[in-house]
Amino acid sequence: FGKGLLKGKKIIVSAGGTQEAIDPVRYISNRSSGRMGYAIARAAAMEDADVTLVSCTTALPVPSGVKIEYVRDARELCRAMNSHFDDCDAAIMAAAVSDYRPKVQATQKIKKESHDVLNIELTQNPDILYGLGQKKKGQFLVGFAAETNDVIEHGKEKLKRKNLDMLVANDVAMPGAGFNVPTNIASLLYKDGTMEQYPKMTKDELGHIIVEKISEGLKQQ
Numbered sequence: 001f002g003k004g005l006l007k008g009k010k011i012i013v014s015a016g017g018t019q020e021a022i023d024p025v026r027y028i029s030n031r032s033s034g035r036m037g038y039a040i041a042r043a044a045a046m047e048d049a050d051v052t053l054v055s056c057t058t059a060l061p062v063p064s065g066v067k068i069e070y071v072r073d074a075r076e077l078c079r080a081m082n083s084h085f086d087d088c089d090a091a092i093m094a095a096a097v098s099d100y101r102p103k104v105q106a107t108q109k110i111k112k113e114s115h116d117v118l119n120i121e122l123t124q125n126p127d128i129l130y131g132l133g134q135k136k137k138g139q140f141l142v143g144f145a146a147e148t149n150d151v152i153e154h155g156k157e158k159l160k161r162k163n164l165d166m167l168v169a170n171d172v173a174m175p176g177a178g179f180n181v182p183t184n185i186a187s188l189l190y191k192d193g194t195m196e197q198y199p200k201m202t203k204d205e206l207g208h209i210i211v212e213k214i215s216e217g218l219k220q221q
């Protein structure tokens with residue numbers, strides 16, 4: 001690494017799991033630790049990119065040389081990604097975005113004395129990556145697919161529907177892959193229909209491979 005592959009390039013990366021507030025003290029979230037997105041941001045900075053990491057709440061230290069912007073929920077993440085997108089060269093959505101949020105967020109802590117059964121109505125969040133795919137102008141757009149079955153098939157469908165240049169498909173049901181572990185098992189799918197499958201490796205190693213592919217993709221844009 002450290003060959004200056006992304007010198008002069010602006011890269012935005014999202015990481016971690018969104019937290020969708022139920023009331024001031026509770027939220028709906030997922031098991032994302034942020035490690036995968038942080039590893040990509042770190043790898044891109046090591047290749048001299050100008051990196052902005054849009055991070056959901058995580059316990060991770062900020063990678064050196066990376067600008068950080070913290071967000072909580074999907075709508076904040078959406079605003080942040082859109083505000084940086086127009087003048088970036090590549091965008092990578094590694095964040096695990098909640099597809100739904102509570103329709104109403106209680107302004108005061110919900111008391112258990114007032115409900116035997118508590119129903120929380122959910123409404124859909126925006127699909128951030130889909131939105132970026134609609135407005136992209138020459139940017140290299142990378143998405144992830146977190147799947148538990150038919151990984152490649154679902155990945156191909158997401159790549160096409162969201163108008164991506166590359167998609168990282170991970171089978172999050174496999175041991176050593178996906179959420180909250182230091183390793184991952186990924187297949188990289190490209191818009192020309194080609195695909196590469198990788199064995200289990202650390203998220204740092206995979207981050208470097210993803211960055212290398214982005215640099216190659218940007219040369220062809």
Ligand code: PMT
Nearest residue numbers: 033034035036093096097127128129144145146178179180
């Ligand atoms: O953070 P770690 O613990 O290291 O775990 C890594 C990871 C498993 C979170 C990561 O490798 C991963 O797969 N991230 C994407 C998780 C996800 O939300 O997958 P999805 O298949 O539901 O979404 C597909 C793509 O659309 C993703 O790029 C996602 O960021 C994006 N999306 C999804 C929903 C939504 N409302 N807006 C989006 O932009």
